[in-house]
Amino acid sequence: xxxxxxxxxxxxxxxxxxxxxxxxxxxxxxxxxxxxxxxxxxxxxxxxxxxxxxxxxxxxxxxxxxxxxxxxxxxxxxxxxxxxxxxxxxxxxxxxxxxxxxxxxxxxxxxxxxxxxxxxxxxxxxxxxxxxxxxxxxxxxxxxxxxxxxxxxxxxxxxxxxxxxxxxxxxxxxxxxxxxxxxxxxxxxxxxxxxxxxxxxxxxxxxxxxxxxxxxxxxxxxxxxxxxxxxxxxxxxxxxxxxxxxxxxxxxxxxxxxxxxxxxxxxxxxxxxxxxxxxxxxxxxxxxxxxxxxxxxxxxxxxxxxxxxxxxxxxxxxxxxxxxxxxxxxxxxxxxxxxxxxxxxxxxxxxxxxxxxxxxxxxxxxxxxxxxxxxxxxxxxxxxxxxxxxxxxxxxxxxxxxxxxxxxxxxxxxxxxxxxxxxxxxxxxxxxxxxxxxxxxxxxxxxxxxxxxxxxxxxxxxxxxxxxxxxxxxxxxxxxxxxxxxxxxxxxxxxxxxxxxxxxxxxxxxxxxxxxxxxxxxxxxxxxxxxxxxxxxxxxxxxxxxxxxxxxxxxxxxxxxxxxxxxxxxxxxxxxxxxxxxxxxxxxxxxxxx
Numbered sequence: 270x271x272x273x274x275x276x277x278x279x280x281x282x283x284x285x286x287x288x289x290x291x292x293x294x295x296x297x298x299x300x301x302x303x304x305x306x307x308x309x310x311x312x313x314x315x316x317x318x319x320x321x322x323x324x325x326x327x328x329x330x331x332x333x334x335x336x337x338x339x340x341x342x343x344x345x346x347x348x349x350x351x352x353x354x355x356x357x358x359x360x361x362x363x364x365x366x367x368x369x370x371x372x373x374x375x376x377x378x379x380x381x382x383x384x385x386x387x388x389x390x391x392x393x394x395x396x397x398x399x400x401x402x403x404x405x406x407x408x409x410x411x412x413x414x415x416x417x418x419x420x421x422x423x424x425x426x427x428x429x430x431x432x433x434x435x436x437x438x439x440x441x442x443x444x445x446x447x448x449x450x451x452x453x454x455x456x457x458x459x460x461x462x463x464x465x466x467x468x469x470x471x472x473x474x475x476x477x478x479x480x481x482x483x484x485x486x487x488x489x490x491x492x493x494x495x496x497x498x499x500x501x502x503x504x505x506x507x508x509x510x511x512x513x514x515x516x517x518x519x520x521x522x523x524x525x526x527x528x529x530x531x532x533x534x535x536x537x538x539x540x541x542x543x544x545x546x547x548x549x550x551x552x553x554x555x556x557x558x559x560x561x562x563x564x565x566x567x568x569x570x571x572x573x574x575x576x577x578x579x580x581x582x583x584x585x586x587x588x589x590x591x592x593x594x595x596x597x598x599x600x601x602x603x604x605x606x607x608x609x610x611x612x613x614x615x616x617x618x619x620x621x622x623x624x625x626x627x628x629x630x631x632x633x634x635x636x637x638x639x640x641x642x643x644x645x646x647x648x649x650x651x652x653x654x655x656x657x658x659x660x661x662x663x664x665x666x667x668x669x670x671x672x673x674x675x676x677x678x679x680x681x682x683x684x685x686x687x688x689x690x691x692x693x694x695x696x697x698x699x700x701x702x703x704x705x706x707x708x709x710x711x712x713x714x715x716x717x718x719x720x721x722x723x724x725x726x727x728x729x730x731x732x733x734x735x736x737x738x739x740x741x742x743x744x745x746x747x748x749x750x751x752x753x754x755x756x757x758x759x760x761x762x763x764x765x766x767x768x769x770x771x772x773x774x775x776x777x778x779x780x781x782x783x784x785x786x787x788x789x790x791x792x793x794x795x796x797x798x799x800x801x802x803x804x805x806x807x808x809x810x811x812x813x814x815x816x817x818x819x820x821x822x823x824x825x826x827x828x829x830x831x832x833x834x835x836x837x838x839x840x841x842x843x844x845x846x847x848x849x850x851x852x853x854x855x856x857x858x859x860x861x862x863x
Contacts, residue, residue, distance in 0.1 A: 279678040280545075283548065283678060284541060284544060289334070297317070298326055298350075298535050299317045299320040299324070299326060300317060301534065302324070302351065302534070302535065303316065303320060305351045305535075305536070324350055337537075341545075345357070346360070346538060346542040347537075347538030347541075348538060349531075350534075350535070350536045350539075351536045351539075356538040356539045356541075357542060359539055359542075360524065360527065360539065360546050362522070363522055363543070364524045366434060367508075367516075370440055370444060370447070370512070370523060371447075371505065371508040373440045373441075373444035374444040374447035374508050375508070376448070377444050377452060378447075378448040378452035378504070381451075381456060382452045382453075385452070385456025385459075386490075389460050389463045390489070391486075393486070406449055406450060411446050411514065411515050415515045415518045416518065416793055416807055416811065417811050418442045418445055419442060419518060419800065420800040420801075420807050420808065421808070423442055424801045424804070431519065432519060432520050433520055434520065439519075439521075443519045443521060446515050447508050447515060451504045454504075454763060455500065455501060455504065458497055459490070459493055461759065462497075463493060466492040467485075467489050472485055472488075472489060495562045495720070496720045496721060496723075497720075498558040499555075499716045499717070499719070500716055500717055502551075502554040502555050502558035505550075505554040506547070512525050513526060513529050524543055524546060527539065527543055528540060528547070531543060551678065593816055593819050594820055597813070597816050600641055603626065603637060604635075604639075604642065605645075607635050607637060607638030607641070608635070609634065609787045610785055611635065611638075612632050612634060614633050617630075617633045621809070625637065627809040627810075628805040631795070631799055636806060638787075639787035640792065640809065640810050640813055643787040643792055644789075646786075646788055647788055648769060648817070650769075651768045652765070654703060654706055655762075655768050658768075659757065659758065659761040661714075662711045662714025662715040662761070663714070663753075665711065665715040665718075669723070672715045672716075672719065675712075676711075676712040676716050679708065679711075679712045687705040687709050702772050703772065706771045706772055710768055713760070713764070714760060714761055717756070717757055721753045725749050725753060726749070731748055731749075765817075769789065769817070772788075772789075789810060789814070793811075796810075
């Protein structure tokens, strides 16, 4: 009951805050509505007074909010201040488009995650570090993936439509843009746990009895799913309300785009109805994930959880990080001496050459210089945000009763809407994108921390340690945090390029840096209209960002922690080089198999 009340309080606070958005922004709502209805009409005082009287703005924000809440039990969400249409049907229609896109994107994500884990499943958990391609894909956010797919597949190759929403074929490219990165992230998280599941005694015993490899692999996946499903629920909501940039790019009338347009126009009834739909969707997704976890763990473990699979330490190959870091450093060294603001209108949209390795943009500016200088601002800010959100996620993950409902509520708010709320409260400024991204980026990390802690607390060695008299703080410092922090840190590194591109997405939508800044989002937004004539203007920055993502993920391999065999019975690496016959007969592992 306390959790339900806490969730209801958070949802009510968010809806009320959005209801006060026009007044928090210290602007005249009547003037904003007039500009949205007729941009060429002068803001005459008589006209503004008529709009206030029509919308009831003179009654004040609290009266308007009370009227809106009072109409919800009757199914009346109010009428749009811009078009006059009922807000409920508008939001329901947009939600239908988003749900269709989400369903196709989830199918793509499931196939992608299966492809990422296929090697580990086929080898029975004996895997070696690799997967640079999946690392690059996992760190590309939807906004950048959508730009690349629209440029290459839609414009250059002409295989699929890159604009509109008129049939099933129009769902393919946006579903790929949403599903490929999400599936790669989920696949990497699952692939991180599979070797430990295969190293547990039940898997060894099943293999010794001659059970089919496919059956053991299915059980290993099921063994790891309870710790992964909470993050899957976050992706479900993100594919619906957080895909604002994708819906903008492909001109999809989805819920995220509808909510953004209502926020920009201060169309309060539509904005509140859209936000309420996102909150309800987040609650349904979270409830479905918890139900699935209870079904997977079974009745005997519902009060606790399955213990987490042991963390194994593969041998880390240092060659890929060195190569990727060298490539990124070469871009910075070659681009920083160049002037990112130098104009040359006689060299507009030039292809890559020795003089301009990345080509030039529509104003003749060197793209290599703009990418390199944009990296200084974007990457440093993304590093600070990632460090802060990692700390916040770990701390809030320790108190799941507090952070669980809060994370679900925050995850239902697209970063763009968060940026608008931050702008309304703080008045805007260069820190607005950073505050908006930081306000929502901690939620997946806190959810991951809570899920791992719940599994770790169910481990048998913790029960034994607690029975020997260990206190709560001892267990937290010496057992729980050392087991959880590496995985969550790898997760944060996996999201580092996504954080950089979340800042870029706000710039792409006009809420971040403004021209002539070489910030990455602004850079891609400026070059997107010329994708057909000059594809290198989009693909070159995308390639650099892909290298950054792969570097972040491959460098995280050293964060694995080897745990002693007396605690887990599985201290060996997943790629065991020592043959079984060479082990001592009396080892813990052989006893477990027998």
